[in-house]
Amino acid sequence: QQQVKQSPQSLIVQKGGISIINCAYENTAFDYFPWYQQFPGKGPALLIAIRPDVSEKKEGRFTISFNKSAKQFSLHIMDSQPGDSATYFCAASMDSNYQLIWGAGTKLIIKP
Amino acid sequence: DTGVSQDPRHKITKRGQNVTFRCDPISEHNRLYWYRQTLGQGPEFLTYFQNEAQLEKSRLLSDRFSAERPKGSFSTLEIQRTEQGDSAMYLCASSWGRGHYEQYFGPGTRLTVT
Numbered sequence: 001q002q003q004v005k006q007s008p009q010s011l012i013v014q015k016g017g018i019s020i021i022n023c024a025y026e027n028t029a030f031d032y033f034p035w036y037q038q039f040p041g042k043g044p045a046l047l048i049a050i051r052p053d054v055s056e057k058k059e060g061r062f063t064i065s066f067n068k069s070a071k072q073f074s075l076h077i078m079d080s081q082p083g084d085s086a087t088y089f090c091a092a093s094m095d096s097n098y099q100l101i102w103g104a105g106t107k108l109i110i111k112p
Numbered sequence: 113d114t115g116v117s118q119d120p121r122h123k124i125t126k127r128g129q130n131v132t133f134r135c136d137p138i139s140e141h142n143r144l145y146w147y148r149q150t151l152g153q154g155p156e157f158l159t160y161f162q163n164e165a166q167l168e169k170s171r172l173l174s175d176r177f178s179a180e181r182p183k184g185s186f187s188t189l190e191i192q193r194t195e196q197g198d199s200a201m202y203l204c205a206s207s208w209g210r211g212h213y214e215q216y217f218g219p220g221t222r223l224t225v226t
Contacts, residue, residue: 006154034214043116043203043217044155089154098207099145099168100215102154 004092006103014111019077021106023090026071030092034100035064035075038087047088048075080110114138116218118204124224125194132190133221137206144187145215146179147203148172155203161187194225 005024013019023033034049050057050064050073057064063076077084087107091100117136125131137144142163147155158177159169163184173179176194181187191198201222205215 036217041219041222043205043219046214046216049214091154098143099157099160099170100147100155102156105152105154 004090004101004103006090006106008106009104010107010109012109012111013080015080015082017080017110019080019084019108019110020074021088021090021108022072022074023103024070024072025092027092027094028071029094030101031095032093033064033066033073034091035062036089036091038089038105044089077108080108082110082112084108085110116204116206116216118202118218118221120221121219122222122224124226127196127225128193130190130192131194131223132188133202133204133223135187135189135204135206135218137186137204138208138216141206141208141216142184143207143209144181145205145207146187146189147205149201149203149220150199158189191223194223196225199223199225 007022035047036044037047038044048059048062048064050066052068055066061078066073087105089105090103093100119134145160146158149155157170158173159179161181164181176192179189201220203217203220205217207215
């Protein structure tokens with residue numbers, strides 16, 4: 001119940017295209033869902049986060065879509081650029097302890 | 113630079129030796145977290161502090177691991193009698209407040225146990 005399942009494991013997208021990464025969770029006590037971007041040898045950097053009281057949140061080229069009934073959420077990167085090539089992690093946490101439970105990551109490659 | 117800093121960035125040690133890592137959080141942040149990340153995996157929670165109090169420890173944190181945050185500022189993570197399975201990236205994060213405030217991560221300390 002503590003797991004967050006992320007797919008796909010890897011993704012190749014042409015420059016200018018839309019990158020879509022999906023996550024699913026089981027524990028309905030989760031109430032905070034962030035996405036992180038990580039470059040090799042660096043720590044994760046927070047991109048965008050959502051709470052379950054909204055279905056979508058957009059920040060620049062990054063959008064989170066959230067489906068509470070399906071217990072799924074996804075990250076959309078519009079107009080994907082080579083600089084977006086990185087590993088992306090979804091995560092979830094709950095009000096009781098705030099520890100992040102992470103997905104396994106998606107390695108995104110944007111082809112020029 | 114006002115981000116989370118970690119020291120050292122890389123540590124190579126022989127099996128059986130003790131190692132200590134340091135994390136300096138963003139200055140106004142009262143919460144500090146330690147995670148461990150192995151290659152190709154997402155980070156795994158180890159422990160977290162609110163101010164100087166260690167509020168939760170993962171079962172991953174065996175008795176060889178100890179963490180402190182004296183005076184609620186910087187934190188140290190010590191691993192005693194290191195094993196090859198301890199080889200990983202050790203990440204520190206900090207956040208402010210009592211709720212789901214954003215966790216900001218440091219660059220990590222890469223530990224290699226030979």
